Amino acid sequence: LGEVGIDNTMYHKLLSLENLAKAESIASVEALKITAKSTAKKGSITVKWTVKGEADIDGFEVWKSTKHSKGYKKAFTTTKKTYKNTKGLKKGTKYYYKVRAYVVVEGKTYYSDWSNKAFRKVK
Numbered sequence: 001l002g003e004v005g006i007d008n009t010m011y012h013k014l015l016s017l018e019n020l021a022k023a024e025s026i027a028s029v030e031a032l033k034i035t036a037k038s039t040a041k042k043g044s045i046t047v048k049w050t051v052k053g054e055a056d057i058d059g060f061e062v063w064k065s066t067k068h069s070k071g072y073k074k075a076f077t078t079t080k081k082t083y084k085n086t087k088g089l090k091k092g093t094k095y096y097y098k099v100r101a102y103v104v105v106e107g108k109t110y111y112s113d114w115s116n117k118a119f120r121k122v123k
């Protein structure tokens with residue numbers, strides 16, 4: 001370390017700043033509040049969401065179920081704030097969607113809370 005002009009104390013300060021930045025990144029994602037809404041057209045359901053709070057995120061996960069409280073499976077991952085579901089839908093069936101943001105720090109994924117559940121019946 002001495003050869004590059006960074007002494008041991010400076011090195012540990014840099015590590016501390018890096019760890020602080022990682023902790024802030026995780027905390028900011030975990031503090032986000034996401035609100036989801038949905039619309040339906042013939043053969044598709046579009047889910048859009050708004051995000052309250054600021055964070056550098058890697059993306060959003062959209063999960064889907066035909067039941068309000070269980071059976072959710074990850075349907076889509078995106079960096080956008082919208083998802084148009086056109087596949088795997090049955091006419092007359094109600095689908096529920098929930099969204100969360102995520103960030104990956106040192107190979108571990110951290111998440112925001114889930115959004116509200118947006119739901120629509122397929123036309």
